Amino acid sequence: MSTISVYLSFNGNCREAMTFYQRCLGGELFFQTLGEHPNAEKMPDRMKACILHGTLTRNGLVIMGSDMLGEEGLKKGNAVSLMLHCDSETEMKECYQKLSLGGAQTYPIAQSFWGTLFGDLTDKFGNQWLLHYRKN
Known part of the structure; x- marks a missing residue:
């Protein structure tokens, strides 16, 4: 079966957000800046520290992000949520x-009617997270 990876757009704070997610979830974090781009010499110096591509990986978890936005800029909404399947109740709560x-904390962790622990939240960057743990 295919997997879905989340790609988040940021307005200049990709490094801060992805580092925050790494502190919360663990894993390995990789960044490529605009300054590392082959055409970096043609870009303004202020843009060279911007994140072209960032990836946080931990086991099957993959979160990607970038500071690169189109002309329309960043538009926050509720069209994307990050579903985090946890391996234990302790991990979920942490x-x-x-x-x-x-x-x-928009929906505190609680036993759901469908038989799992579930909770959701909006992080300080405006991204929505759904946390899920199914007890065996």
Whole structure:
């Protein structure tokens, strides 16, 4: 089966956001800046620190991000949520607490009617997270 990777757009704070997600979730973080682009010498110096592409990976988890936006700029909305399937109740609670720092705990972790633990939050960057744990 195919997997879906999340690609997030940021307005100059990709490095900050992805580093925050790494502190919350663990994993390996990689960044490529505009300054590393083959045409970097043609870009304004202020843009060279911008993140062209960032990737956070941990086991099957992949979150990607960039500071590169089109002419329309960043438009926040609720069309994308990050679904985090946790391996334990402890992991779920720890991730929930860390990710909600500076954000909003919109639905506290609780036993759902469909038989799993579930909770959601909006992080300090305006991204929505759904956390899920199915007990065996």
